[in-house]
Amino acid sequence: MSEEEKLLEFEKRIENGEVIEPKDWMPERYRKQLIRMMSQHAHSEIIGMLPEGNWITRAPNLRRKLGLLAKVQDEAGHGLYIYSATETLGVDRQELNEQLLNGSAKYSSIFNYPTLSWADIGVIGWLVDGAAIVNQTLLAKCSYGPYQRSMVRICKEENFHKKQGYEMVSTLAGGTKEQKEMVQDAVNRWWWQSLMMFGPSDKDSPNSAELMRWKIKLKSNDELRQRFVDLTVPQARVIDIEIPDPDLKFNKETGHWEFGEINWDEFWSVVKGNGPMNKQRMAARRKAHSKGAWVREAAEAYANKHKN
Numbered sequence: 001m002s003e004e005e006k007l008l009e010f011e012k013r014i015e016n017g018e019v020i021e022p023k024d025w026m027p028e029r030y031r032k033q034l035i036r037m038m039s040q041h042a043h044s045e046i047i048g049m050l051p052e053g054n055w056i057t058r059a060p061n062l063r064r065k066l067g068l069l070a071k072v073q074d075e076a077g078h079g080l081y082i083y084s085a086t087e088t089l090g091v092d093r094q095e096l097n098e099q100l101l102n103g104s105a106k107y108s109s110i111f112n113y114p115t116l117s118w119a120d121i122g123v124i125g126w127l128v129d130g131a132a133i134v135n136q137t138l139l140a141k142c143s144y145g146p147y148q149r150s151m152v153r154i155c156k157e158e159n160f161h162k163k164q165g166y167e168m169v170s171t172l173a174g175g176t177k178e179q180k181e182m183v184q185d186a187v188n189r190w191w192w193q194s195l196m197m198f199g200p201s202d203k204d205s206p207n208s209a210e211l212m213r214w215k216i217k218l219k220s221n222d223e224l225r226q227r228f229v230d231l232t233v234p235q236a237r238v239i240d241i242e243i244p245d246p247d248l249k250f251n252k253e254t255g256h257w258e259f260g261e262i263n264w265d266e267f268w269s270v271v272k273g274n275g276p277m278n279k280q281r282m283a284a285r286r287k288a289h290s291k292g293a294w295v296r297e298a299a300e301a302y303a304n305k306h307k308n
């Protein structure tokens, strides 16, 4: 079969809703796009542990500490599942990690902001994990088998993260005047950044057309962002929290919440490495990588010893 015929057959399989498995033929570009997107996703899970890990020692009580510890551990597990799924595409985890450390692979913009108060931890669970679920629920139906399967458990855990975040936020919102102010301040600092997680608007998204044709993405960046806004605004109203957007209004005809302009200059600046915490995040990753060298060496020596 010629390459062209193989491509036609591959695209027919995608069109019919078939799932592509690691040993199936796939265009090189499909493999490359998946490696790019999945590895960036895995890196985001691992870097995402840092802003929250910052508050483990300062959780206000044992229940909150246990919840936060479990959440941060879950993120490590998510990174592990997605790195493993990415390795089925014939790429080594060491190589993926090098790409992160040398700056050629990205990770989510959201983790380049600081966690300034305890309320940030609740707001991250509510908004950041809430945004992640909207995106990942569809990835759980994407065309590549290992990626979609890794998403099933991740989505279940993210749902728990979101629920515990919303419970924290509603507790603070119903607390003292200071607690309410603290949580409103956190929402003011994380709202727009959560909207940016969905990526550039569709007209500025170079990868979307290809990813949607191959059903890696099932909905566009703007469609998912709108869904997140529609789900989240009513949740904010229930707990009397204001969304920091003067242009936010409900359009009865479309049934959607219309929102103001996102600061795309800020988004691209953060993506290019100039956000408030980019340098600290990468420094923490480099340190963890070099401190873990002995574990990798020991694991390799053990594997070699037990090869036969």
Ligand code: BYC
Pocket: 036, 037, 040, 041, 042, 044, 045, 048, 049, 075, 106, 107, 108, 109, 110, 128, 129, 132, 135, 196, 197, 198, 199, 200, 204, 205, 206, 207, 208, 211, 221, 271
């Ligand atoms: N941040 O063509 P586009 C989590 C880049 S972890 C940084 O639209 P695509 C969690 C994009 O990579 C959440 N960069 O790209 C963890 C591309 O650059 P390259 C992570 C971004 O791939 C712990 C360029 O901009 N989730 O949930 O079609 C605790 C043009 O964009 C961002 C995932 O990774 C961004 N926000 O769409 C709590 C999900 N947005 O690579 C929570 C999987 C865009 O060409 N990924 N860029 O150099 C996706 O769904 C898609 O890759 C995206 C972007 C929607 C993110």
